[in-house]
Amino acid sequence: xxxxxxxxxxxxxxxxxxxxxxxxxxxxxxxxxxxxxxxxxxxxxxxxxxxxxxxxxxxxxxxxxxxxxxxxxxxxxxxxxxxxxxxxxxxxxxxxxxxxxxxxxxxxxxxxxxxxxxxxxxxxxxxxxxxxxxxxxxxxxxxxxxxxxxxxxxxxxxxxxxxxxxxxxxxxxxxxxxxxxxxxxxxxxxxxxxxxxxxxxxxxxxxxxxxxxxxxxxxxxxxxxxxxxxxxxxxxxxxxxxxxxxxxxxxxxxxxxxxxxxxxx
Numbered sequence: 001x002x003x004x005x006x007x008x009x010x011x012x013x014x015x016x017x018x019x020x021x022x023x024x025x026x027x028x029x030x031x032x033x034x035x036x037x038x039x040x041x042x043x044x045x046x047x048x049x050x051x052x053x054x055x056x057x058x059x060x061x062x063x064x065x066x067x068x069x070x071x072x073x074x075x076x077x078x079x080x081x082x083x084x085x086x087x088x089x090x091x092x093x094x095x096x097x098x099x100x101x102x103x104x105x106x107x108x109x110x111x112x113x114x115x116x117x118x119x120x121x122x123x124x125x126x127x128x129x130x131x132x133x134x135x136x137x138x139x140x141x142x143x144x145x146x147x148x149x150x151x152x153x154x155x156x157x158x159x160x161x162x163x164x165x166x167x168x169x170x171x172x173x174x175x176x177x178x179x180x181x182x183x184x185x186x187x188x189x190x191x192x193x194x195x196x197x198x199x200x201x202x203x204x205x206x207x208x209x210x211x212x213x214x215x216x217x218x219x220x221x222x223x224x225x226x227x228x229x230x231x232x233x234x235x236x237x238x239x240x241x242x243x244x245x246x247x248x249x250x251x252x253x254x255x256x257x258x259x260x261x262x263x264x265x
Contacts, residue, residue, distance in 0.1 A: 006036065007047075007214055011221030012228075015055035019229020020236070021245045022168045022183030025222065026052040026161040028248065031113070031255035034106060035262075041102055041109070042208040045093070045160030046201060049194050050215060051222040056191035058226030063184055074175050075185040077142060078149035078167075079192035085153020086196030093158045094206060103263050109159055110260040116155070117253045120165050123173070124246055137176045148174070152189065157197040165249065179238040179245075 010032050011025070018025030029048040033039065039047070096105055139145060152166050167186035171177045177185060201207055233241075 004213065004217055008217040008221045010036075011051045011218040012225045015051060015222045015225025016229040016232070017225075017244060017248060018052070018055055019059050019187065019226050020183070020233045021241055021248060022186035023165050023245070023248060025055055025225065026156075027165055027252055029218075030159065030161050031110070031252055031259055034110070034259045035255055039210065040208065041106055042097065042206070043210045046208055047210065047215060047218050048160050049197055049201075051218040052190060053194040053198060054219045054222035055226035055229070056187050056194060058223050059187045059230055060191055062227065062230040063187075069181075069184075070188055071175070071177065071181070071185055074137070074145060074171075075188050077145040078152065078170075078185075079189045081146040081149020081151075082153035082156065082189050082193035083196040084146075085150035085155075086157040086193045087153075087200050088150070089154040089157025090197050090200040090204075092154070093160075094204065096158075107260060107263045110256045110263065113159055113161070113256045114253060114260065116166070117249055117256065120169055121246075121249045121253065123169055124242075124249065127172075137174065139174045149189065153193045153196065156190070156193045157200075165245070165252075168245065179241045180233070183233065183241060 010029055014025035014028035014032070016025075017023070017028060026048045029051060030044060033044045033048065034041075096108065100108065139148070148170060152170065155161075155166060167189050168179075168182045171182040171185050172179065
């Protein structure tokens with residue numbers, strides 16, 4: 001029973017923060033489950049992906065009447081790229097799983113996550129000095145936008161994290177969106193990336209074995225987190241979202257580093 005409470009709590013906490021900050025939640029769920037769970041890596045990736053998908057669906061539906069509007073042209077292109085990248089990322093994950101031992105694959109994921117999160121954290125620190133243009137996007141080319149979306153989808157699917165932090169940074173830096181607009185568009189992109197990843201798993205008959213109640217609890221947590229996160233997101237300012245984002249990045253780096261040390265023992 002206690003194990004079930006832990007799984008629900010992790011999914012609820014992660015997706016609440018994910019809906020507020022645009023990170024999705026998988027970026028928190030993955031290292032936390034790696035840290036406390038005895039589940040295999042494919043089970044953790046699948047549970048994380050389904051949880052984030054449930055949160056994204058709720059968030060997108062809840063935000064339909066929000067004053068903050070989707071940039072459909074940019075986000076649709078990025079989402080289309082993320083769908084393609086999601087298929088490719090899942091293929092790379094399955095291929096790596098056939099080549100590497102499970103601990104080696106976990107080590108690879110944790111190492112990549114630390115490196116990417118450090119890059120994100122450095123960007124956050126130097127962001128005030130960059131004087132980011134908020135009116136005109138740096139990138140408007142259709143093909144390049146699609147490629148960027150594909151890269152985000154690959155990272156999201158391979159690491160099993162949803163990809164939210166990278167989405168928010170890219171939308172903020174390259175497409176001239178403020179923090180809360182980046183959050184909303186990020187979740188829209190996450191939705192499509194996770195759908196493509198889930199379809200790939202099902203189509204390849206690669207759904208791992210696990211207790212169905214774990215999936216039910218985590219999806220329920222994701223739905224509740226998506227609803228609560230959206231309530232909070234309408235009440236807080238951009239600076240508060242930025243602060244939450246920074247705290248989450250630090251937490252992820254610490255957890256991933258601990259996981260890496262445990263794996264190398």
